[in-house]
Amino acid sequence: MQTRTAHRRPATRARRLPAEERRQQILDAAIDVFARHGYADAGTADIALAAGIGEPTIYRYFANKLELYRAAVQRTGEEVMENWRRIAAENDDPLHALLLVGSWYHQTLTQRPQILQLRFRSMTETHDRRLAETARETYLDLLRFIEALFAKAKEQGRLSADTDTRVMAWLFMAVGAVMDETQLLGLQDELGPRELAGITRVILEGRV
Secondary structure (H helix, E strand, O other): OOOOOOOOOOOOOOOOOOHHHHHHHHHHHHHHHHHHHHHHHOOHHHHHHHHOOOHHHHOOOOOOHHHHHHHHHHHHHHHHHHHHHHHHHHOOOHHHHHHHHHHHHHHHHHHOOHHHHHHHHHOOOOOOHHHHHHHHHHHHHHHHHHHHHHHHHHHOOOOOOOOOHHHHHHHHHHHHHHHHHHHHHOOHHHOOHHHHHHHHHHHHHHOO
């Protein structure tokens, strides 16, 4: 399948960066391009253009487009998890931490939607087993983290003893998926902080 062809600019020499910094620069550009165009329609030429480097530079760090895509998806999951862990570590109350996790997710969708858009898009790449595995692993890691926060709240007596923490975690993740969809459809103004606060109350106070 052919990929999109980037509009080329006159080549300029990219500033020399340490290897890890250059790799992260490529990943940042890849996250943006893949989030906007998807795996099939994005080319490494597009990513190189977004990163301000020559296309051959990409292949010094990644064997091919598939490897770069998987690394980009994994990086988005890591960034989400790093922030969720930070929020949980800063808040002893797991239910309050869950509220802040939801707020962070909504704010990030507004300020830097690419990392969440790519994570959502990756779930549709089921035509390739390796892409599907990467998306599943990333999603399950986040689900388990959220379930652990609900389990901690249950242990503290913040939730009733018969609360099913797995169901609670799935409900929480489902709200995140709705937020992703509203962003992709341009309906983010229809699901604002007031509506999200109401949905959160239903979940946390419903004692599922």
